Amino acid sequence: MMQRTLAASLSLSGVGLHSGEQVELTLLPAAEDHGIVFERVDLDPPVKVPLDPFRVFDTLMSTNIDFDGVRIATAEHLMSALAGLGIDNLLVQVNSSEMPIMDGSAQVFVDAILATGIREQRQARKFIKVLKPVSVSHEDKQASLVPHDGFTVDFKIDFDHPVFADQQQRVYELSTENYINQIGYARTFGFEKDLDYLKQNNLARGGSLQNAVVLSTDGILNPEGLRQPDELLSHKVLDAVGDLYLSGHQILGHFTAVKSGHMLNNRLLQALLSEPDNFEWVSFSQDCPIEYIEAKAAQ
């Protein structure tokens, strides 16, 4: 399997979930081995922010990158879409410190990228193959990776709310088809009871029923309901797929999470990459263990 980028550039605009600001986003094709790089074009001069799992901060509500004081917040949903579609090289220009939330899922990013097209490049794609079990925990939360041929996610949540009655645990296998059908459509969610606290702390200022599922004490406020019965669990998986792509390279392994979130997902990725014996870089001339949507051939 070769590296991939976009066939052409594309632009989107939307609101920042926490900042409430209107944000313009442009995704531009990039050369082999460029990687996924963000660029803050609202700064003069513009500043590039390379992906770096060791520069992630403040992962309570979202996954944010801090590059010498220049920040990109809420990167996880775009990163998740890029993981699901198998994109290696991209310049992501954004005119704000926070990415636009769009509809709260990765659907808009996926649809825009598929409409624009994916181009195959001339260098082999490099995967991070897990060689040894790695795990991290915090209080009653756990996250671990063990060797596996492919990338699977076994996610368990434990929310005491009737909407989660039928969605406590699922196993997902990453492929583009599964990503689109089972993961990418799933919107972020929050609890109505937390909204005052969030707004007082300058979080979720752009949040609305247009970009999040909001849970009341015993139901949901969104009149349209859930897109799928297990949408909320699937969003936790969407987040994990994005958080674990913060190195810009797909992991090959089996990921198990119990009540994990952005912080623990990031600590797991750091733990994996901190010890060279934990993993190896691999490429595939054929039989890639993850099935991605086909790309246009290199020109």
Ligand SMILES: [Zn+2]
């Ligand atoms: Zn999310």
